[in-house]
Each structure stands twice: as C-alpha cells, then as structure tokens.
Amino acid sequence: MSEKKTERRDFLFTATAAVGAVGVGATVWPMIDQMNPDASVKALASTEVDVSSMNPGKTITVLWRGKPVFIRRRTPEEIDEARAVKLDDLKHPEKDEDRAKNPEWLVMLGVCTHLGCVPLDQKGDYNGWFCPCHGSHYDISGRIRKGPAPTNMEIPKYEFVNANTIKIG
Amino acid sequence: MSDHEYTPKSNFGKWFNDRLPLLTLANHLTDYPTPKNLNYWWTFGGILTFCLVTQIVTGLVLAMHYIAHADMAFDSVEHIMRDVNYGWLIRYIHANGASMFFLAVYIHIFRSLFYGSYKAPREIIWIIGIIIYLLMMAAAFMGYVLPWGQMSFWGATVITNLFSAIPLVGEGIVTWLWGGYSVDNPTLTRFFTLHYLIPFLILGLVVLHIWALHVPGNNNPIGIDVKKPSKDTVPFHPYIVIKDAFALLMFMIVFAFFVFYTPNILGHADNYIEANPLVTPAHIVPEWYLLPFYAILRSVPDKLMGVIAMLSAIFILAALPWLDTSKIRSAVFRPLYRQFYWILVADVLILGYVGAMPAEGLYLLIARVATTYYFLHFLVILPILGFKERTLPVPLSITEPVLGGSSNLAAARDDSRLEKLK
Numbered sequence: 001m002s003e004k005k006t007e008r009r010d011f012l013f014t015a016t017a018a019v020g021a022v023g024v025g026a027t028v029w030p031m032i033d034q035m036n037p038d039a040s041v042k043a044l045a046s047t048e049v050d051v052s053s054m055n056p057g058k059t060i061t062v063l064w065r066g067k068p069v070f071i072r073r074r075t076p077e078e079i080d081e082a083r084a085v086k087l088d089d090l091k092h093p094e095k096d097e098d099r100a101k102n103p104e105w106l107v108m109l110g111v112c113t114h115l116g117c118v119p120l121d122q123k124g125d126y127n128g129w130f131c132p133c134h135g136s137h138y139d140i141s142g143r144i145r146k147g148p149a150p151t152n153m154e155i156p157k158y159e160f161v162n163a164n165t166i167k168i169g
Numbered sequence: 170m171s172d173h174e175y176t177p178k179s180n181f182g183k184w185f186n187d188r189l190p191l192l193t194l195a196n197h198l199t200d201y202p203t204p205k206n207l208n209y210w211w212t213f214g215g216i217l218t219f220c221l222v223t224q225i226v227t228g229l230v231l232a233m234h235y236i237a238h239a240d241m242a243f244d245s246v247e248h249i250m251r252d253v254n255y256g257w258l259i260r261y262i263h264a265n266g267a268s269m270f271f272l273a274v275y276i277h278i279f280r281s282l283f284y285g286s287y288k289a290p291r292e293i294i295w296i297i298g299i300i301i302y303l304l305m306m307a308a309a310f311m312g313y314v315l316p317w318g319q320m321s322f323w324g325a326t327v328i329t330n331l332f333s334a335i336p337l338v339g340e341g342i343v344t345w346l347w348g349g350y351s352v353d354n355p356t357l358t359r360f361f362t363l364h365y366l367i368p369f370l371i372l373g374l375v376v377l378h379i380w381a382l383h384v385p386g387n388n389n390p391i392g393i394d395v396k397k398p399s400k401d402t403v404p405f406h407p408y409i410v411i412k413d414a415f416a417l418l419m420f421m422i423v424f425a426f427f428v429f430y431t432p433n434i435l436g437h438a439d440n441y442i443e444a445n446p447l448v449t450p451a452h453i454v455p456e457w458y459l460l461p462f463y464a465i466l467r468s469v470p471d472k473l474m475g476v477i478a479m480l481s482a483i484f485i486l487a488a489l490p491w492l493d494t495s496k497i498r499s500a501v502f503r504p505l506y507r508q509f510y511w512i513l514v515a516d517v518l519i520l521g522y523v524g525a526m527p528a529e530g531l532y533l534l535i536a537r538v539a540t541t542y543y544f545l546h547f548l549v550i551l552p553i554l555g556f557k558e559r560t561l562p563v564p565l566s567i568t569e570p571v572l573g574g575s576s577n578l579a580a581a582r583d584d585s586r587l588e589k590l591k
Contacts, residue, residue, distance in 0.1 A: 032345075035359065041349045061447055066351030068447050114472055116330040117323065117449040133327060133453045134467055135528055150472045 041065075046169030048161065051105075059121050061110055064168045068110035068118050069156060070129075071166065074140065079103045081127070082141040092151045096141040099155055107158045107166060108142045114149040129153070197383070202402035203409050204389035206567050210284075211387070212416030213277040214379075219417055220270040221375065225368050227263040228312075235315065237361035239354035242317035243443040261432040267309050268435045269424050271458035274302060278486075283510055285498030286388040292490040294381040299487045301374045308367040309456065311360040318440030319450050325352045325360070327453060331466075334473040351446060392498030393563060401567040452527065460524030461517050465543070467528040468536035478540065485547050492547055494555025502561040506554055513546050 047064045051071060054060065059072040074082070082096040083103070100106045110118050110129075117133040124130030124137035126145045131138075136147030143152040158168045175196045177186050186192040234253050236245040249256035278298070281287050287295035314325045329346050333339040348355030386397055395401045403409070427435065435457060439450045455463050465482050469475035485492075500507045520539045526532040 035345050035348050035355075037344060037347075037349045038355070041353075041355065063447065066349055066353045066446055114330075115327040116333075117327065117453065118447065119449075132449060132451050133323075148467075148470055148472055148475065 046167060049166045049168065050164060051166055052164035056104070061118075062168070064156065069168055070106070070108055070110040070121070070142075070153075072106045074100075074104055074106055078127075078140045082139065085139065085141070085143075089145075091144050094141075094143060094152055096143075099141050099143070099152070102160070105166070106140075106142060107155065107168065109154040109156055111153065112136055112149055113144065113151045113153060114147070119153070199404065199406040200398075201383065201405040202386065202395075202398035203405050204387055204395050204401060204567060205403045205408075206389050206391065206401075207387065207409065207412070208390055209412075209416055210276065210280040211389075212413045213273050213280065215413035216273045216417055216420050217270070217277060218375065219420075220266060220273055221368065221371060223266050224263065224270060225372070227259050227266060228365070228368065230259050231263055232365065235361075237315070237358050239317060239357050239444070242315060242357060246316045258428070261428045265424065265427045265432060265435060267312065268427070268456070268458065269420075270305065271309070273420070274305065275458070278302070279514065281388075282513070283500045284388055284390060285392050285493070285495075285500070287490045288493065288498050289490065290385045291382075291388060294378060295490060296487050297374055297378045297381060299483075301371055301378065303483065304367050304371050304374070306459065308364055308371070309458070311364040311367070313440075313456060314357065314360045315364065316440060317357065317444045319442045319444055319448075320437045320440040320453070322352060322444035322446065323449055323453050324455060325356065328455075329356075331476050331479075334476040336473070353446075388498060389567065390499060391501055391564060391567060393566070395567065399566075454525055457521065457525070460522075461520035462524075464520040464524030464536045465540045467524070468533065468540045482540075482543060485544070489547065489551075493551045495551075495558065495560070496555070497560045497563060502563050503554075503558060504561065505558045509546065509550055509554065513543075516542050516546070 044065060047062060047069075049060075049062050049071060051060070051073070054071070054073045056073050056075045057078075059070055061068045061070055063069070079096075079100075082100075085096070087093040087095065096103070099108070112119050112131040112133065114131065114134055114136050117131050119129035119131040119136070119138060121129060124146075126137050126139040128140040128142065128145075129138040130136070131147070131149065134148050136149035137145050138149075138153060139145050141152075142155075144150070156168055158166055161167045175193050177183050177192045182192055231249065234245065234249045234256065236242060246260070249260050251257075253259075281295065281298075310324070310328055314321045329343055329352065332342045332346065335342060344350065346356070347353065348359065386395065389395065398404075437454065437456075442450075454460070462479050462482055466475045466479040469478050495503060495506065497503055500510055516539050519535065520543065523532045523536040523539065528536070
C-alpha cells in the first residue's frame with residue numbers, strides 16, 4: 001500500500017454506505033414504531049367522572065387508559081396529617097399542596113411506582129396505601145414512605161369541569 | 170471420526186449423498202464416539218429435545234383453538250378445556266410440559282456445573298445453552314400471559330415494569346412493549362406472536378448447541394479428554410440411544426404423573442380468575458422455575474439495583490468458564506469444590522423457597538443472605554478455589570483405573586466413588 005489517495009471509488013463506497021444506512025433506518029423504524037400506542041389507544045385519552053355522591057373518607061377507583069385512578073375525598077384529619085409531614089422524612093419530597101390542589105380531593109394513578117401493581121386502600125404503616133406485591137407503603141397523600149418503590153404515586157393531569165365532575169386526562 | 174471415508178452402499182444413496190450429504194450426517198450421528206462412562210445425568214440433553222418437541226407440537230394444536238384477544242382469550246382457554254376434543258389433555262401437557270422442561274434444564278445445567286462441562290474447549294456450547302435458557306424464560310413468561318387470568322395479567326405487568334427501572338428511557342420502553350398505557354390487548358397479541366416464534370429460535374440454537382458439542386465431543390464424569398474413537402468410547406448408536414430412551418421413559422412417568430394426577434399443582438389458582446386491571450391479587454408469585462431470580466429481585470431494596478442484580482444472576486453464568494480458574498473439570502477430583510457445589514445447590518433452593526414467600530421479616534433476611542452467597546460463589550469462591558484447592562490425581566484414561574494397569578491407586582479409588590454417583 002503506497003500513498004493513500006481519495007479516489008472516485010472511495011467516494012462511491014461512502015455514498016453507498018450512507019444511503020444504505022438511511023434506507024435501513026427508514027425501513028426499520030416503522031417496524032419498531034408499530035409497537036407504540038396506536039391511534040385508537042390514544043383516542044381514549046380522557047375520562048370524566050361524576051363525584052357528586054362521594055362522602056369524605058371514601059375512595060373510588062376509575063379506569064383511565066387501562067390504568068386505575070384513585071379518587072379520594074379526604075377527611076379534615078387526613079388533610080392535616082398529609083400536610084404536617086416534614087419534607088425531610090420523604091424519600092421523594094413533594095408537598096401535599098402540590099399533589100392535591102383542592103386539599104379535599106386526591107386524584108392519583110393507582111399504580112405502584114415499583115412494578116405497577118395496584119396498592120390497597122387504607123392499609124400499610126402510614127394510613128394510606130399498601131402495595132401487596134413487594135411491600136411499598138404510601139401515606140394519605142400517596143407519597144412513598146417505606147419499601148422498594150422509588151417515587152410517589154403519579155398525579156395525572158385532571159381538572160374539575162364543574163363542582164361534581166372531574167375530567168382526567 | 171470416519172466421516173470423510175463414509176460412502177453409502179446403494180447407488181441411489183451415493184448419487185443423493187454427492188448432492189446433499191445428509192447420509193454422511195446420519196452416519197456421523199450414529200457412529201459419534203461417546204465416552205463409555207456417561208452416567209444418567211447425561212441423558213437430559215435427549216430429554217430436553219423431547220420437551221421442546223412436545224411443547225411445539227402441543228402448542229401448535231392449542232393455537233388452532235386459542236383466540237389472542239383480551240376479551241376472548243380467557244374464555245377460549247376454558248373452551249379448550251371443556252369443549253375441544255382432548256383439549257384438556259393437550260393443554261395440561263403444554264402447561265406441565267413447561268415445568269418439566271425447566272426441571273430437565275436445571276438438572277442439565279447443574280450437571281454441567283458438577284462435572285465442569287462449561288470449561289475449555291466447551292465454552293461456546295455453554296454460552297449457547299445460556300442463551301437457550303434465557304429464551305426459555307421469555308417463552309415461558311409470555312406463554313403464562315396468554316390465558317389472561319389474574320396471574321397472567323399481573324405477572325405481565327410486574328415483569329414488563331422491570332424495564333421502567335432503566336433511567337430516562339425506561340417509561341418509553343415500557344409503553345412501547347405494552348403498545349398502550351397498561352398491559353392490554355396489544356400486549357396480548359404481540360406476546361402470542363413472540364411465544365409462537367421463540368420455540369423455533371430455540372430449535373435453531375439447539376442445532377448449534379449440538380453442533381458445537383460434536384466438535385470436541387462429550388465431557389464425561391471424570392472430566393478428562395478422551396481419544397476418539399478408542400477403548401474409552403462407544404458409538405452413540407445403539408449404546409447411548411438405548412440409555413437415553415430408557416431415561417426418557419422414566420422422565421415421562423414423572424411427566425404423566427403431573428398431567429394426569431395433579432395437573433394444576435404447579436400453577437396458581439388465581440389464574441382461573443379472569444384478568445382484572447383494577448384488582449391486584451394479594452400475593453403475586455411467578456411460576457416455580459423463576460422463583461430464585463424473583464427472590465434476588467426482591468431482596469434488593471432499590472428498584473434499579475434489584476433489576477440489575479436479577480439480570481446479573483443469570484448473565485454471570487455466561488462468564489462462568491472464565492470465573493472458574495481450576496484446570497480440573499470434574500468435581501470428582503475437586504474435594505473443596507464439591508462441597509461448595511452442594512452449598513450452591515442448597516442456596517438456589519433456599520432462594521426458590523423465599524421467592525414464594527412474602528418479602529418481609531425473616532424471609533427477606535434469608536433472601537438477602539442467600540443472594541449475597543450466590544454472587545460470592547461465582548465472583549469470589551470459584552476464582553480463588555482454582556488456585557488454592559489441592560485436587561486429587563486424575564487418571565489418564567477412562568479405562569486405566571478399571572483395568573488396574575496403573576499404579577495410580579488414588580485414581581482407582583475415585584472411580585469407585587464414581588460408581589456410587591451413578
């Protein structure tokens with residue numbers, strides 16, 4: 001091999017490889033993306049819930065995007081309890097004020113952030129939720145207090161359409 | 170090996186074999202020289218082939234009646250059980266067949282661990298085996314989802330959520346796996362497709378596994394290199410074929426016992442309740458053959474680290490040929506390794522037991538100790554043992570200690586211990 005010179009052939013190799021890579025990418029991507037949520041799944045993105053019949057201390061579970069959403073109308077004691085917790089005691093520090101804009105209503109995804117089980121209502125060491133799968137304890141604000149879950153239960157996007165109706169999503 | 174000299178007797182055979190040497194292959198498989206001291210632990214390769222074929226045949230038939238749809242899957246399985254002619258039998262063979270497959274593969278793996286079958290020059294056989302084992306776990310997991318019972322649904326939820334532990338892209342990957350925002354119909358249909366595909370991938374890998382085996386030939390209970398063919402070998406057919414067939418019959422008795430007498434004992438009662446995304450069963454457990462890894466997952470208090478520990482527990486096996494530094498293959502000549510081997514067996518059984526128990530109190534403590542020991546065995550004990558252990562003298566051939574032509578009495582004694590192992 002003597003002095004290496006860029007020739008027309010080198011240019012052709014590079015150009016062929018580049019076009020080939022783009023072609024392969026463009027072919028493979030639809031094969032991968034077809035597994036993502038389709039239009040019919042995305043269309044079911046919001047749910048409206050009538051909460052007029054709920055008394056304080058009651059939790060209902062509704063299905064949103066195939067996942068359970070807990071809606072709890074909290075008692076004044078529970079609100080006090082949730083707001084009295086110091087942020088230093090929390091694994092994933094979040095103020096209750098940020099989680100429940102209207103303190104009486106806690107709306108959150110009923111999905112344990114560990115591996116996705118549905119926690120049980122009014123169980124566990126912190127008077128909130130308890131996940132039976134791997135033993136995560138959540139408080140009355142749905143914040144992780146003990147166990148393997150890394151974060152608090154998620155708060156979905158929701159709004160009060162009127163005094164009696166919550167729209168999730 | 171006499172492969173190259175082989176010529177078929179008939180003219181047609183010659184004509185065909187010149188164009189496609191299938192007869193040469195058949196001849197190789199028949200004459201294949203096999204160490205004459207193989208014991209019954211060596212019959213599980215044949216048993217596993219039987220298991221794979223059984224799963225493919227019964228699975229093919231079940232797929233003719235099963236409907237992969239979230240609204241219909243559960244009912245279609247009950248339809249198979251109640252209406253389809255012999256549907257109950259075929260489904261029970263398929264469901265228990267998975268357990269039998271894993272029972273056989275665990276014996277097969279622990280056979281390799283005892284006799285050092287993973288060591289040079291058989292590393293590639295071993296690694297292909299580990300890949301087959303991983304695919305088996307994937308196939309078994311997805312198959313368990315198909316009846317769409319409560320354990321199917323929540324097992325699928327928990328296992329797919331393992332991927333959410335990956336930083337940044339984890340949630341996106343889980344949504345992609347699900348094809349939605351939770352385990353639902355798109356998940357079921359793709360799992361069915363993959364469950365159908367994987368056994369054929371395994372079949373291809375089994376061919377490579379056997380091909381790689383036929384290059385150096387079988388290991389054997391005393392773990393020495395054998396000259397082939399020689400006094401130390403016998404042809405595969407009829408000697409090994411008959412032995413394998415007899416062991417397979419014994420295995421089929423166990424298999425039939427489960428199918429006909431306790432077809433549901435290895436399953437979980439909750440899976441006869443249709444999947445309900447609003448209620449998690451009080452106690453989620455995987456199938457028995459995944460319990461040790463499940464115990465490792467739960468013994469680590471951090472989500473990402475738990476997932477890493479569980480996966481490492483499997484992948485560490487692939488590195489075994491290099492972690493075990495001992496030049497001696499068989500545990501027969503390794504007095505210390507033999508003891509650590511049995512401790513490891515006990516450790517894995519303990520992990521399996523605590524994996525089935527709630528993750529709290531004493532169970533959690535035991536799981537943590539056992540998990541630590543599991544990694545200690547592979548990462549610390551095995552590498553050091555290769556240098557420190559005083560191994561026993563190894564005979565030069567399989568025949569030597571038996572004929573007494575050797576002054577190596579220690580080797581002869583070891584051979585008598587071998588007899589007991591059989």
